[in-house]
Amino acid sequence: MTVLSDAWAYLTAGDSWTGDTGMLALLLQQLLLTVTALGLAMLVGLPVALWLGHLGRGGFLAINISNIGRAVPTFALLALLVTADFPGAQEFGPYGRAGLATLIALALFALPPIITNAYVAVREVPADVREAATGMGMTGWQRFVRVELPLALPLVVSGVRLALVQVWATATIAALVAGPGLGRVITDGFYRTNYGKGIAGAVVVALVALLLELLAATAQRLSDPARRGSSPNRDLSGEVGMSVTASSVADDAGTVGR
Amino acid sequence: MTVTVPTLVAPAAEPSCYSRLTNEWICGQYLSDRQDQIVDATVQHLAITVAAVVLGVLIAFPLALLARRYPRLESTVLGVSTGVYTIPSLALFPLLVPFTGLSPTTVVIGLALYALTVLVRAILEGLRSVPDEVRESATGLGYGAGRLLLRVELPLALPVIMAGLRVATVSTVALTTVGSLVAYGGLGNLIKDGVSTNFRAELLTASVLCVLLALVLDVVLVLTQRVLTPWTRGVGA
Numbered sequence: 001m002t003v004l005s006d007a008w009a010y011l012t013a014g015d016s017w018t019g020d021t022g023m024l025a026l027l028l029q030q031l032l033l034t035v036t037a038l039g040l041a042m043l044v045g046l047p048v049a050l051w052l053g054h055l056g057r058g059g060f061l062a063i064n065i066s067n068i069g070r071a072v073p074t075f076a077l078l079a080l081l082v083t084a085d086f087p088g089a090q091e092f093g094p095y096g097r098a099g100l101a102t103l104i105a106l107a108l109f110a111l112p113p114i115i116t117n118a119y120v121a122v123r124e125v126p127a128d129v130r131e132a133a134t135g136m137g138m139t140g141w142q143r144f145v146r147v148e149l150p151l152a153l154p155l156v157v158s159g160v161r162l163a164l165v166q167v168w169a170t171a172t173i174a175a176l177v178a179g180p181g182l183g184r185v186i187t188d189g190f191y192r193t194n195y196g197k198g199i200a201g202a203v204v205v206a207l208v209a210l211l212l213e214l215l216a217a218t219a220q221r222l223s224d225p226a227r228r229g230s231s232p233n234r235d236l237s238g239e240v241g242m243s244v245t246a247s248s249v250a251d252d253a254g255t256v257g258r
Numbered sequence: 259m260t261v262t263v264p265t266l267v268a269p270a271a272e273p274s275c276y277s278r279l280t281n282e283w284i285c286g287q288y289l290s291d292r293q294d295q296i297v298d299a300t301v302q303h304l305a306i307t308v309a310a311v312v313l314g315v316l317i318a319f320p321l322a323l324l325a326r327r328y329p330r331l332e333s334t335v336l337g338v339s340t341g342v343y344t345i346p347s348l349a350l351f352p353l354l355v356p357f358t359g360l361s362p363t364t365v366v367i368g369l370a371l372y373a374l375t376v377l378v379r380a381i382l383e384g385l386r387s388v389p390d391e392v393r394e395s396a397t398g399l400g401y402g403a404g405r406l407l408l409r410v411e412l413p414l415a416l417p418v419i420m421a422g423l424r425v426a427t428v429s430t431v432a433l434t435t436v437g438s439l440v441a442y443g444g445l446g447n448l449i450k451d452g453v454s455t456n457f458r459a460e461l462l463t464a465s466v467l468c469v470l471l472a473l474v475l476d477v478v479l480v481l482t483q484r485v486l487t488p489w490t491r492g493v494g495a
Contacts (some may be wrong), residue, residue, distance in 0.1 A: 003355070003356050004356050067428070070425065070428050070429045070432065070472075071428050071431070071432060071469050071472040071473065071476075072432065072469060073431075073432040073433070073435040073436075073446070073449075073465070073468050073469075074432070075435040075436055075438075075446060075449055076432075076435060076449055076461075076464070076465035076468055076469075077465075079449050079450075079452060079453045079461055079465070080461060080462065080465060082453060083452070083453060083456060083458055083461055165343075165344050168346060169346035169347065169348075170346075172346040172348045172349060173346065173347070173348050173436060175348065176348065176436070176438070176439070176450065176453075177453050178453075183346075183348050183349075186348055186349065186352055186439070187348075187439065189352075190352065190439055190440070195352075195355060198352045198355075199352045199353065199355065199356065201349070201352070202348075202349035202350070202351075202352035202353050203349075203353070205345075205346055205348070205349035206345040206346070206349045206350070206353065209344045209345050209346060209349070210341060210344055210345070212344075213341075213344040
């Protein structure tokens, strides 16, 4: 158990946090990677998935992209990207060594939960609500913006939340290919038989992961209009039935690599 | 004493496709030369995956039954397992090392914890999908709690449980690669070696084998489900 006291010593030593390769700098780098990749994935995935959901087309792809994402090891994709001629392992701005390869891998693995959830969210808007909107004379675009999007929002946000957890996990794995981020503390520790350091890094990574998840869960609660209105008759609206089926899809979508 | 000519060196005229100079992605020569290594890694990968999923099922079942019996425990069980799921695999393995050391046990336990999240939910959801009328008529026929679970509820819950098992298995195959951190990652060990020595054939072969392994196990589970639930056949997918 001396490794545990080693880990504690590493965590409490000031100079393991400071400096260019200190944990604080690496933590910021990984957060930057996470935010950028998540932003990219949302920019690409959300419009496509929401619109496909509105049209009711491409469902097969939108659902199966999660299955594909689950079967491909994040480590393998990162390794292939780093070893290939492009993007390779070059430095990339503030994203560090292999920054571009890492960003691409992160964005790719963020896509499945975002796309699947956004598609299902719009698809699961009850048909009678859709019909009512059309009956009121709404055009397709109006129905999409004023009816489908607000109802779909909670599930869309839950997809983004799953993607966030996913991206943070993948960003940690980038260290296995000597990439950027906090994972480097873990791999450094293990490859140089300094297990205390490796475990210290793991503690920080795990704590930040839990913190991010907590923040995302709070954001998700705030985005749910039904909960915000705190109407006690939610059970009657059919919205609950929707969220049961949808959340099981959402759970499946979240189980991509870690 | 005869001096043996080193036969390992390939003739200079035709360098093998995995030599440092060519370093091709696809290389048949690599497959035949390193066959033993590749088979060993695949077998290790399969063993770790199967052990982890089996362990996950063994823990998930009592947990799901407990959560069903005591609804107050349900949110705790689901909350804790979701919390574990949030932790990246590269961080979870090191956290287990003080207790289990640099051994395959570390990887198996870590992966089982991840599988648990999916499995507990799937088992709970599966048992809930059993219609109340069926449960009531079985009780009316004189089925006790144990027989009701084994003979009525489990078979009917099987499709949902198997769906969860497929998700858990496929993601476990992918996650096993990260076990290379503690040197027990199956095909992940080859991937790690491929990255550090810039060995493209090894890297691509191991990655493709990994995806293939996931697909094969998925097909095996689908076929198992078909055998176990003969009544669903003929109804159509």
